[in-house]
Amino acid sequence: MTLSSTAGPVPVAAGLWHEQHVPLYWRGLRYTARVVRPDPSQHVPPAPSPPGDTGTPAVTEPLLLLGGALQDMYSWPRLERRIAPWTPIVLVDLPGTGTADDLAPDQGFDFLADAALHLLDHLALPRVNVLGTSYGAPIAYRIAQRHPDRVARLLLAGTTRRVPAPVRALLREVADHLEAVVRGEEPPAQDDGTGTARRENAERLVDLLINKGARERVEQSDAARRLLCRQFLRTAPTEALRNAACHRRLLGADLIPDGGIRGVPALVFTGEHDITTTPDDNRSVAATIEGAAFVLLRHADHMAHLERDGEYAELVLRFLRDLPLDGLPFCTSPEYLPQPSAHRAG
Amino acid sequence: MNGRDGGFRGATGTAAVLTGLGAWLPPRRVTNDDLCARLDTSDEWIRERIGIAERRLAAPDVSTGDMAVEAAARAMASAGVDAVDALLVATSSPDHPCPATAPWVAHRLGLPQVAAFDIAAGCSGFVHACAVAAGLIASGAARRVLVVGAETMSAMVDPDDRATAPIFGDGAGAAVFEADSPHAEGALGPVVWGSDGSLADAIVVPAGGARGRHERAGAPQGDFFVHMRGNEVFRHAVRRMTHAAREAAARAGWRIDEVDRLIAHQANLRINLAVADALGIPADQVPSNIRDVGNTAAASVPLLLADACDKGELKPGHKVLLVSFGSGLAWAATTLVWPAGLAPRL
Amino acid sequence: MTFEQVKEILTTKGGLPAAPIAPDASLASANIDSMALVVLSMQVEEGTGVEVSEDVLAQAATVAELAELVGRYAEPRA
Numbered sequence: 001m002t003l004s005s006t007a008g009p010v011p012v013a014a015g016l017w018h019e020q021h022v023p024l025y026w027r028g029l030r031y032t033a034r035v036v037r038p039d040p041s042q043h044v045p046p047a048p049s050p051p052g053d054t055g056t057p058a059v060t061e062p063l064l065l066l067g068g069a070l071q072d073m074y075s076w077p078r079l080e081r082r083i084a085p086w087t088p089i090v091l092v093d094l095p096g097t098g099t100a101d102d103l104a105p106d107q108g109f110d111f112l113a114d115a116a117l118h119l120l121d122h123l124a125l126p127r128v129n130v131l132g133t134s135y136g137a138p139i140a141y142r143i144a145q146r147h148p149d150r151v152a153r154l155l156l157a158g159t160t161r162r163v164p165a166p167v168r169a170l171l172r173e174v175a176d177h178l179e180a181v182v183r184g185e186e187p188p189a190q191d192d193g194t195g196t197a198r199r200e201n202a203e204r205l206v207d208l209l210i211n212k213g214a215r216e217r218v219e220q221s222d223a224a225r226r227l228l229c230r231q232f233l234r235t236a237p238t239e240a241l242r243n244a245a246c247h248r249r250l251l252g253a254d255l256i257p258d259g260g261i262r263g264v265p266a267l268v269f270t271g272e273h274d275i276t277t278t279p280d281d282n283r284s285v286a287a288t289i290e291g292a293a294f295v296l297l298r299h300a301d302h303m304a305h306l307e308r309d310g311e312y313a314e315l316v317l318r319f320l321r322d323l324p325l326d327g328l329p330f331c332t333s334p335e336y337l338p339q340p341s342a343h344r345a346g
Numbered sequence: 347m348n349g350r351d352g353g354f355r356g357a358t359g360t361a362a363v364l365t366g367l368g369a370w371l372p373p374r375r376v377t378n379d380d381l382c383a384r385l386d387t388s389d390e391w392i393r394e395r396i397g398i399a400e401r402r403l404a405a406p407d408v409s410t411g412d413m414a415v416e417a418a419a420r421a422m423a424s425a426g427v428d429a430v431d432a433l434l435v436a437t438s439s440p441d442h443p444c445p446a447t448a449p450w451v452a453h454r455l456g457l458p459q460v461a462a463f464d465i466a467a468g469c470s471g472f473v474h475a476c477a478v479a480a481g482l483i484a485s486g487a488a489r490r491v492l493v494v495g496a497e498t499m500s501a502m503v504d505p506d507d508r509a510t511a512p513i514f515g516d517g518a519g520a521a522v523f524e525a526d527s528p529h530a531e532g533a534l535g536p537v538v539w540g541s542d543g544s545l546a547d548a549i550v551v552p553a554g555g556a557r558g559r560h561e562r563a564g565a566p567q568g569d570f571f572v573h574m575r576g577n578e579v580f581r582h583a584v585r586r587m588t589h590a591a592r593e594a595a596a597r598a599g600w601r602i603d604e605v606d607r608l609i610a611h612q613a614n615l616r617i618n619l620a621v622a623d624a625l626g627i628p629a630d631q632v633p634s635n636i637r638d639v640g641n642t643a644a645a646s647v648p649l650l651l652a653d654a655c656d657k658g659e660l661k662p663g664h665k666v667l668l669v670s671f672g673s674g675l676a677w678a679a680t681t682l683v684w685p686a687g688l689a690p691r692l
Numbered sequence: 693m694t695f696e697q698v699k700e701i702l703t704t705k706g707g708l709p710a711a712p713i714a715p716d717a718s719l720a721s722a723n724i725d726s727m728a729l730v731v732l733s734m735q736v737e738e739g740t741g742v743e744v745s746e747d748v749l750a751q752a753a754t755v756a757e758l759a760e761l762v763g764r765y766a767e768p769r770a
Binding site for chain 2: 029115
Binding site for chain 3: 077078081220222223224226227230306309310
């Protein structure tokens with residue numbers, strides 16, 4: 001399922017970027033990575049430097065992007081075109097998402113982290129930057145926790161240690177509903193998407209992701225809402241089952257395993273109006289990572305990558321290039337949280 | 347526990363039970379007429395003498411290992427497993443003389459560090475590998491074994507040799523075996539197998555190995571391809587397969603008239619009809635796919651199992667007799683009762 | 693609606709860089725993704741009250757065609 005393309009995979013600007021699809025298997029499950037880099041045969045206009053960036057473009061490690069449960073490897077064209085001039089982006093449909101094989105419901109984030117590491121091995125990338133958003137964050141966290149030597153920088157967006165109770169209840173209901181539709185116990189949505197339980201269900205899920213109360217303060221809130229709603233109503237039965245499995249995976253044991261992370265520069269961020277994973281939820285994850293910076297993007301919620309795509313990309317790029325995060329007009333000043341003693345470097 | 351005729355019966359009471367089947371065929375179809383453009387032969391002759399209408403040939407950049415990965419992933423999905431204890435690749439066209447193809451296949455499948463090795467028993471390789479899998483499971487060395495038969499025969503055959511070029515095709519099939527009771531449906535029965543190295547040169551690639559290496563530089567190009575003495579092979583194949591199949595049925599405690607299906611290596615339609623006739627099994631109980639895929643050597647038995655199961659020619663409860671024969675000479679036969687709920691992935 | 697008007701909406705409201713948005717550019721090479729199409733269709737609805745689905749807009753092969761499509765939907769029918 002794609003948030004950012006309506007008519008199948010829409011590649012990044014044709015001609016400027018070179019994209020390579022890499023077929024992979026992990027434990028027999030087929031999945032695909034997509035590597036986007038500047039096309040060496042084309043003249044790529046220089047990327048605009050972020051304000052205050054006077055230095056030469058520091059080369060940074062490739063960026064492995066692990067997106068959300070309702071996204072796939074084509075969901076990030078806006079981030080791609082802003083990051084790819086600086087470093088290759090590796091996107092992936094991990095098992096259970098996008099074009100990949102189904103993942104058994106009893107397999108969780110450990111399996112997915114192993115599959116992501118296998119991908120890095122296959123691409124012969126010893127060290128990468130990792131951005132994990134939402135469902136992708138627990139995967140990214142595990143990679144950095146187990147292999148800090150392979151993660152140059154860790155970025156987590158829209159994350160939480162544990163899905164809060166009201167969200168859990170809703171995710172469970174949504175998953176039940178999706179499965180019921182597939183089993184034929186509920187009518188599918190009409191073409192106009194009106195008047196069905198499915199429509200209501202889609203709206204509930206969107207209400208979980210988009211902060212209704214902040215729609216005046218989030219400029220693109222209505223567009224993001226409409227995009228998500230359409231996407232949910234268009235979901236094919238097989239996709240619905242996978243989505244249900246992804247939702248249930250989020251209900252499992254703690255999303256963020258104990259033990260914290262040390263020795264990996266990290267940034268945790270989300271939209272200031274995020275109700276899916278609240279600023280405090282995100283803060284609590286940042287507190288488990290030694291030295292992590294924590295910021296909130298203004299005028300955005302959980303869907304910050306859609307609502308403030310330019311600012312989102314700039315924040316990511318600044319962190320990847322070790323530029324200061326202070327004084328940015330579009331986000332809060334970085335907070336550095338005290339580590340619980342168990343997580344403090346010893 | 348060797349029997350008088352080279353058969354054995356599982357010693358520990360643990361059997362190898364078939365739980366998954368996968369198949370992969372390259373998309374390129376080559377008809378007899380396509381071949382006749384190059385060879386002095388005819389569609390009619392090939393159909394009548396060998397029973398082949400077309401075969402699939404792999405693209406030049408597709409190897410035995412590549413096809414093995416495709417079939418193996420499908421078999422794992424069919425069995426619903428994400429790990430195995432051992433992976434055996436039966437092939438007579440390995441990716442390299444050294445190393446074996448299986449470790450690379452395991453790596454590619456995302457099965458790191460699993461025991462993996464090749465089995466070279468020519469066209470009988472898959473049934474031989476099943477016997478090895480049964481032994482590994484019976485001994486407790488493995489609980490779950492992935493057995494692949496994969497061949498790029500187009501790499502082994504001289505396209506200008508009308509004695510071999512029409513016969514062979516490319517493809518891969520795979521099966522998952524898991525430890526269970528010998529009384530379970532799908533359990534492999536006693537194996538009857540053997541060899542006759544006095545006829546090593548009946549099917550042979552004369553050059554490129556250790557024997558005769560001092561003459562390698564002067565060897566004619568054709569000596570690096572398969573040579574086959576067709577009439578002699580035909581006679582031995584009928585005799586050895588008939589005998590091994592009869593013995594395997596007897597050791598399983600079956601009368602020949604209780605056998606529901608004979609699954610024989612697809613070397614030549616007339617060989618199989620002669621074997622069935624000698625055994626007294628009606629031709630309509632002898633599934634065949636040679637017309638569409640040719641002789642795929644070690645891949646032929648798993649490809650036929652998957653095809654026949656998919657078409658409903660193998661039904662749960664069927665008493666199935668497997669028999670194969672190939673270069674070496676080597677032959678093998680075993681039995682199983684077709685299990686319920688097996689859904690091959692093609 | 694003219695090409696220039698569509699381009700204006702895509703750059704000011706849709707967050708897209710202006711340079712790749714040329715009349716004969718494909719939607720992909722102009723960076724026009726589904727979020728941009730949603731923004732465009734919402735702007736058209738706001739201005740004219742006519743609903744244009746982004747699925748329809750996605751059919752356009754080029755930006756010029758997109759502008760033509762928007763125009764056809766946004767203008768009152770005879």
